[in-house]
Amino acid sequence: MSGTLRKGSTCPICAKAKLVPIVYGLPGMELRRDSEMGLVSLGGCVVTGNDPELECLSCEAKFMRDGEWVLISER
């Protein structure tokens, strides 16, 4: 995978939805609301140091930046 992805980019996998940032840690009320509105994805509290930064809300593809963007498939 090459090219640049950023939040708001159209998902290169399904082209149906935009990518949203994945936020880690315990979400506050604002983050929960943003999540419900589809603005962010909540990544949970467990951070491994190898965590994807962007997620597609349609196909659930996750992307991590490791020099270039890498697709992380969890399905």
Ligand SMILES: [Zn+2]
């Ligand atoms: Zn997608």
